[in-house]
Amino acid sequence: MNPFFSRIMALTAGDRQADRVVPPTGFTVKLTVFTSAAMAFLAVFALALSMATGRLADRWSDALARTATVRISAPEGQMQAQTDAVLNVLSTTPGVSEARVLTDEEQRALLTPWFGPDLPIDSLPLPQLIELTEDSNGYDAEGLRLRLSAEAPGAVLDDHTRWRRPLVRAAGRLRTLGWISILLIGLTTAAMITLSANAALAANAKLIRVLRLVGARDVYIARAFVRRFTGRALQGAAVGTICGMIAVALLPGEDSAGGFLTGLGFKGFGWIIPLFIPPLAGFVAFWATRAAALRVLKEIN
Amino acid sequence: MIELDKVAHSYGGGELLSDITLRLAHGSFHFLTGPSGAGKTTLLKLCYGDLMPSAGHVRLFEQDVRNMSRDEVARIRRRIGVVHQDCQFLDHLSLAENVMLPLVVAGKDPAEEEQNLADLLGWVGLAKQAHSLPPELSGGERQRAALARAVIMSPDVIIADEPTGNVDWDMSLRILQLLVELNKMGKTILIATHDLNLIRAAKAQVAARVLRIKDRRVQLAGADL
Ligand SMILES: Nc1ncnc2c1ncn2[C@@H]1O[C@H](COP(=O)(O)OP(=O)(O)OP(=O)(O)O)[C@@H](O)[C@H]1O
Numbered sequence: 001m002n003p004f005f006s007r008i009m010a011l012t013a014g015d016r017q018a019d020r021v022v023p024p025t026g027f028t029v030k031l032t033v034f035t036s037a038a039m040a041f042l043a044v045f046a047l048a049l050s051m052a053t054g055r056l057a058d059r060w061s062d063a064l065a066r067t068a069t070v071r072i073s074a075p076e077g078q079m080q081a082q083t084d085a086v087l088n089v090l091s092t093t094p095g096v097s098e099a100r101v102l103t104d105e106e107q108r109a110l111l112t113p114w115f116g117p118d119l120p121i122d123s124l125p126l127p128q129l130i131e132l133t134e135d136s137n138g139y140d141a142e143g144l145r146l147r148l149s150a151e152a153p154g155a156v157l158d159d160h161t162r163w164r165r166p167l168v169r170a171a172g173r174l175r176t177l178g179w180i181s182i183l184l185i186g187l188t189t190a191a192m193i194t195l196s197a198n199a200a201l202a203a204n205a206k207l208i209r210v211l212r213l214v215g216a217r218d219v220y221i222a223r224a225f226v227r228r229f230t231g232r233a234l235q236g237a238a239v240g241t242i243c244g245m246i247a248v249a250l251l252p253g254e255d256s257a258g259g260f261l262t263g264l265g266f267k268g269f270g271w272i273i274p275l276f277i278p279p280l281a282g283f284v285a286f287w288a289t290r291a292a293a294l295r296v297l298k299e300i301n
Numbered sequence: 302m303i304e305l306d307k308v309a310h311s312y313g314g315g316e317l318l319s320d321i322t323l324r325l326a327h328g329s330f331h332f333l334t335g336p337s338g339a340g341k342t343t344l345l346k347l348c349y350g351d352l353m354p355s356a357g358h359v360r361l362f363e364q365d366v367r368n369m370s371r372d373e374v375a376r377i378r379r380r381i382g383v384v385h386q387d388c389q390f391l392d393h394l395s396l397a398e399n400v401m402l403p404l405v406v407a408g409k410d411p412a413e414e415e416q417n418l419a420d421l422l423g424w425v426g427l428a429k430q431a432h433s434l435p436p437e438l439s440g441g442e443r444q445r446a447a448l449a450r451a452v453i454m455s456p457d458v459i460i461a462d463e464p465t466g467n468v469d470w471d472m473s474l475r476i477l478q479l480l481v482e483l484n485k486m487g488k489t490i491l492i493a494t495h496d497l498n499l500i501r502a503a504k505a506q507v508a509a510r511v512l513r514i515k516d517r518r519v520q521l522a523g524a525d526l
């Protein structure tokens with residue numbers, strides 16, 4: 001266990017004697033438990049959002065970036081010639097690892113959702129589709145377009161990027177917003193704990209004075225308050241995190257609808273990450289209370 | 302032990318105490334008297350670093366209070382046991398816990414001092430009240446408890462502000478007895494009191510000196526008491 005963590009554990013396990021020194025502060029401390037629970041709950045969602053959008057961005061750029069389609073619209077007689085020309089161009093384009101003419105069945109399968117199964121595909125002047133797969137280096141889309149227009153005037157390259165890029169960018173932004181939210185939640189927790197620690201210290205001015213008079217060092221007094229607030233923040237955050245995780249787990253599964261919203265959640269080892277929220281809240285509470293206490297103590301004789 | 306060198310103090314208005322030079326030698330026994338409001342409590346506070354002099358120097362254990370860090374002040378207070386005029390207890394802790402407080406804040410294990418505590422509480426006649434809360438005690442009981450707390454760390458110096466203010470004559474004599482015994486063990490004692498009978502009773506047992514605050518200054522009172 002790392003030294004900081006064991007220190008927190010020691011703090012919360014508590015020195016019973018010293019804990020008795022600070023009277024139970026009732027309401028303020030209950031508010032601390034509640035607020036850190038609420039903050040942890042929110043943090044779980046922000047975390048789930050960041051991780052889900054992160055996954056989404058990765059998946060989109062992975063799956064979509066790897067394939068593109070060339071669509072050939074040509075009069076009946078030229079179709080085969082242009083298809084051959086396109087395949088020829090593609091086979092000599094660096095970055096394209098595979099090019100494949102879609103069969104009539106595949107084309108029909110693509111169209112079925114839109115036109116129904118009874119489409120008389122043979123009698124329609126459908127464009128020919130060629131799916132190309134790029135290798136890890138990628139190809140130069142503009143260059144390929146130019147060559148295609150020279151060799152096969154009826155061919156159009158559709159590389160999905162037009163609609164893919166903004167989506168990947170939006171997913172990236174959402175992920176950033178998620179992390180910013182987590183940061184803000186952390187700072188708000190620190191601010192809230194500082195406020196309630198200040199209130200507790202002010203309410204205990206007489207106690208602090210007596211402790212100083214009998215020879216207590218500032219760190220001893222600070223520790224008594226720090227222990228109290230760190231313990232409560234940990235408790236609250238643990239409850240909030242568990243509630244948040246249950247709520248995320250109960251969200252409808254991704255597979256049932258397959259959209260973006262339903263993908264919100266944790267995957268596999270991702271479920272471990274929210275478990276870091278309570279210790280993090282404890283860490284924040286520890287430093288916030290300590291700083292507040294040492295600042296207040298300097299003013300008291 | 303405690304030295305005041307041309308010390309003055311004011312709470313913001315005019316000077317309450319001025320030009321006070323005083324040396325409490327190791328093992329000495331001093332009384333401090335003077336009319337109410339003359340500044341006895343103020344002078345004692347200067348002697349345990351609770352107040353800073355507005356002029357002059359206060360040296361505790363050869364160290365100028367003005368140069369002491371807060372931690373040094375805390376450590377000095379473990380060597381000076383104080384009976385405050387208003388006792389200064391933590392009302393949510395039992396009397397026994399209050400008496401143990403200096404040990405607890407100094408990081409000592411209170412369990413090891415159980416016997417010590419029992420003896421001490423027995424001596425000040427508070428064995429039965431060990432588990433009462435301070436607000437449930439009488440004024441005199443609180444003062445005896447404050448004395449017990451002042452001596453539990455076995456300090457080098459004991460400063461007591463009106464330690465017999467609320468107790469009857471028999472108890473006053475018992476408290477005096479304890480202080481005299483502590484003095485015989487080599488502790489330095491400084492007691493603020495109005496009670497001239499107490500001073501007389503002490504003089505019969507130890508070589509006590511009497512300091513009197515008059516016209517903002519401290520004078521050594523003659524043998525007329
Ligand atoms: N914190 C303070 N701020 C301002 N004035 C104070 C403060 N403490 C005491 N005084 C004033 O200083 C004067 C001396 O007070 P002090 O408590 O030292 O008197 P004392 O000799 O101990 O009196 P008594 O015998 O009644 O205890 C009083 O007039 C009091 O009003």
Ligand SMILES: [Mg+2]
Pocket residue numbers: 341342343386462
């Ligand atoms: Mg007084």
